[in-house]
Amino acid sequence: MGGQIYSRALNELVPEFWKEAPLERYVTEKRFWFLSKDSKVSVSHKTPKFAQPPYNSCTVLRAKFDKWFVGKAIEKGAFYIPETLVEEVIRNAQGIIIGVKTGRTDGELYAPVVVAADGVNSLLSKAAGFHTEISPENVALAVKEIISMPKNRIQDLFDLEEDQGLTIEIAGEITKGMVGVGFIYTNKTTLSVGVGCILSDWVNYKISPYDLIEEMKNHPVVKPLLAGGQTREYLAHLIPEGGYNAMPILCSDGFLVVGDAGMMVNGLHQEGSNLAMTSGKLAAETILEAHRKWDFSARGLSLYKKKLTESYVMKDLKKYRNSYTYLESNRQLLTLYPEIINEAATEFLTVDGVPKREKQRKIFWSTLKKRSLWGLAKDAFSAWRAFG
Numbered sequence: 432m433g434g435q436i437y438s439r440a441l442n443e444l445v446p447e448f449w450k451e452a453p454l455e456r457y458v459t460e461k462r463f464w465f466l467s468k469d470s471k472v473s474v475s476h477k478t479p480k481f482a483q484p485p486y487n488s489c490t491v492l493r494a495k496f497d498k499w500f501v502g503k504a505i506e507k508g509a510f511y512i513p514e515t516l517v518e519e520v521i522r523n524a525q526g527i528i529i530g531v532k533t534g535r536t537d538g539e540l541y542a543p544v545v546v547a548a549d550g551v552n553s554l555l556s557k558a559a560g561f562h563t564e565i566s567p568e569n570v571a572l573a574v575k576e577i578i579s580m581p582k583n584r585i586q587d588l589f590d591l592e593e594d595q596g597l598t599i600e601i602a603g604e605i606t607k608g609m610v611g612v613g614f615i616y617t618n619k620t621t622l623s624v625g626v627g628c629i630l631s632d633w634v635n636y637k638i639s640p641y642d643l644i645e646e647m648k649n650h651p652v653v654k655p656l657l658a659g660g661q662t663r664e665y666l667a668h669l670i671p672e673g674g675y676n677a678m679p680i681l682c683s684d685g686f687l688v689v690g691d692a693g694m695m696v697n698g699l700h701q702e703g704s705n706l707a708m709t710s711g712k713l714a715a716e717t718i719l720e721a722h723r724k725w726d727f728s729a730r731g732l733s734l735y736k737k738k739l740t741e742s743y744v745m746k747d748l749k750k751y752r753n754s755y756t757y758l759e760s761n762r763q764l765l766t767l768y769p770e771i772i773n774e775a776a777t778e779f780l781t782v783d784g785v786p787k788r789e790k791q792r793k794i795f796w797s798t799l800k801k802r803s804l805w806g807l808a809k810d811a812f813s814a815w816r817a818f819g
């Protein structure tokens with residue numbers, strides 16, 4: 432992932448995690464950039480509230496973080512079997528799932544409930560017949576580089592104190608009209624730099640992810656921030672973006688689906704890890720209850736769906752259920768508007784003896800040349816309906 436871990440969800444699983452987890456930086460500032468070809472308009476928020484435990488979010492490198500995280504599960508009694516591929520589910524004579532078959536010799540594992548937490552591709556849900564192949568419109572492909580840089584340089588460049596971090600989400604020019612965003616996240620001695628777009632767009636626009644991330648790194652606004660850095664890792668991963676409208680079956684006899692496997696990503700807010708952790712916790716609570724009643728049927732496990740529905744997970748996914756289809760059919764939001772905003776900012780902030788009222792008039796008429804009043808009103812109304 433990017434990756435920001437959201438603290439509230441993690442703190443519910445491992446109280447006061449910040450005292451021991453391998454974290455990179457506490458995110459105290461969030462910036463949003465709207466890029467044109469050569470300029471940016473930036474909106475940011477920085478607060479000391481994000482610098483206090485439990486913090487709001489922290490940057491992590493998953494290779495280190497996951498190792499620590501699984502250690503916490505083992506401390507609580509979990510039996511961890513690494514480097515093992517789960518190949519398919521095992522069913523009893525009635526067709527009820529009672530375990531999984533792994534790639535190991537004699538690798539059959541039996542359990543009253545199987546939880547599919549196997550990420551975006553979820554071979555397990557597919558094998559169980561609950562998940563069809565995800566359509567290219569419902570999944571994003573993200574590419575990312577980890578770029579090393581001395582700690583002090585990162586802190587100077589991004590105006591950060593020791594251990595503090597920042598995230599930048601980037602919309603506009605860098606995605607060339609594709610539905611997607613770029614990002615720059617600060618770690619201790621590295622930056623996570625990437626861009627993700629809807630898979631069908633990569634195909635239709637015939638743009639290669641490798642070329643796009645190179646272009647992003649060379650954008651006049653981005654380039655100075657990466658100067659002197661060295662690429663250490665190159666990664667690519669899918670992100671399920673179909674949301675509420677594309678969720679698979681989440682609960683069946685002896686079977687639950689959590690996290691990315693269940694399409695639980697709030698792409699607009701760059702949230703996925705928290706939805707995965709919360710849905711995992713709700714699945715665990717449901718299983719404890721089912722264990723108490725010794726009822727692992729779909730009915731017994733349906734409490735999971737109830738808990739999800741009452742939580743922010745389903746509420747947020749439902750709120751943004753149409754946001755991606757909206758962006759796919761309103762691409763001017765990602766192309767024209769960043770351009771308009773940047774041009775307006777340049778015009779208004781240029782001190783050239785032209786009275787400000789005249790500048791406002793100029794901005795107004797130049798905007799209308801690009802988008803009619805009717806178009807602007809329609810965009811505002813439909814954006815409010817999709818995101819409001």
Ligand SMILES: Cc1cc2nc3c(=O)[nH]c(=O)nc-3n(C[C@H](O)[C@H](O)[C@H](O)COP(=O)(O)OP(=O)(O)OC[C@H]3O[C@@H](n4cnc5c(N)ncnc54)[C@H](O)[C@@H]3O)c2cc1C
Nearest residue numbers: 432433434435516517549550573668690691702703704707
């Ligand atoms: C580039 C990028 C940036 C992101 N940035 C952020 C961010 O900043 N903040 C955020 O909250 N979210 C972010 N996300 C989303 C976030 O990574 C996911 O939502 C989150 O990791 C989902 O957790 P999960 O446990 O459901 O799945 P995963 O983290 O994908 O874990 C699934 C695990 O199951 C394993 N697995 C899969 N199939 C099998 C099998 N058959 N047998 C055994 N093991 C299997 C996989 O190897 C993997 O370890 C980002 C995603 C990407 C791709």
